[in-house]
Amino acid sequence: MGNNRVLEIVVGLFVALGIAALFMLAMKVSNLGGLGTDEAYELQARFDNIGGLKVMSPVSVGGVKIGRVTAIDFDQQSYEAVVRMDIGSNFNRLPTDTSASIFTAGLLGEQYVSLEPGGEEDYLQSGDKLMLTQSALVMEQLIGQFLFDKAEGSGE
Numbered sequence: 404m405g406n407n408r409v410l411e412i413v414v415g416l417f418v419a420l421g422i423a424a425l426f427m428l429a430m431k432v433s434n435l436g437g438l439g440t441d442e443a444y445e446l447q448a449r450f451d452n453i454g455g456l457k458v459m460s461p462v463s464v465g466g467v468k469i470g471r472v473t474a475i476d477f478d479q480q481s482y483e484a485v486v487r488m489d490i491g492s493n494f495n496r497l498p499t500d501t502s503a504s505i506f507t508a509g510l511l512g513e514q515y516v517s518l519e520p521g522g523e524e525d526y527l528q529s530g531d532k533l534m535l536t537q538s539a540l541v542m543e544q545l546i547g548q549f550l551f552d553k554a555e556g557s558g559e
Contacts, residue, residue: 443489444529454539469494498523502535
């Protein structure tokens with residue numbers, strides 16, 4: 404009787420460790436882990452249209468992930484989306500004329516913010532705003548524009 408109890412406890416611990424390992428794997432695959440550093444500085448950018456950008460979406464420079472989107476708000480005065488991003492403190496040499504664009508990873512992938520460094524000699528500080536932004540391309544708008552151009556061209 405006592406031997407069965409020990410066996411049940413060992414099996415229970417093994418199952419609990421398996422569930423914990425699956426959870427850690429899921430966190431790693433979904434990129435919900437941190438930036439790799441505890442320290443970060445915040446930047447802000449305004450976009451006319453953010454498409455499907457979400458909180459926790461990556462922020463990258465040249466394809467290298469340097470941060471994450473931390474908040475998305477709507478400015479009711481300018482009717483723009485305000486995107487706040489945490490950038491790893493080890494990436495603290497972004498020029499003040501850095502531009503931000505929203506791209507899609509692959510054909511149907513997630514959207515992310517891509518930063519393109521400028522040529523200024525001064526660097527962005529925590530709380531700074533990126534002035535040069537390019538909104539997300541929305542596939543429905545592109546298709547609608549294409550169809551409108553075709554219909555307009557065939558009427559001549």
